[in-house]
Amino acid sequence: MANICPRCGGPVKRGYNKTAWRVGGLVALLFIAAFGSFQCEKCGKISQSEFPPDVKHRNNIMSVLMIIGAIALIVLVIYIFSL
Numbered sequence: 001m002a003n004i005c006p007r008c009g010g011p012v013k014r015g016y017n018k019t020a021w022r023v024g025g026l027v028a029l030l031f032i033a034a035f036g037s038f039q040c041e042k043c044g045k046i047s048q049s050e051f052p053p054d055v056k057h058r059n060n061i062m063s064v065l066m067i068i069g070a071i072a073l074i075v076l077v078i079y080i081f082s083l
């Protein structure tokens, strides 16, 4: 999902935290991606409120999907280890 920067029109991506990736792995990364802010290569950090309402709505749906994905992953891991 490519988002457009509301300031310069360039591409933005969700901010990832390399430390969290090492500590918590994929699940932590999913949670950070869901709750984290967006980064523009030129403008830096973009807050959710700067996006137009329809984009914000889509981002919220993506966040919810990522949370569900993270929870599903946790449940799957617990299930595999309890076999």
Ligand SMILES: [Zn+2]
Pocket (backbone or CB within 6 Å): 005, 006, 007, 008, 009, 010, 040, 041, 042, 043, 044
């Ligand atoms: Zn920008």
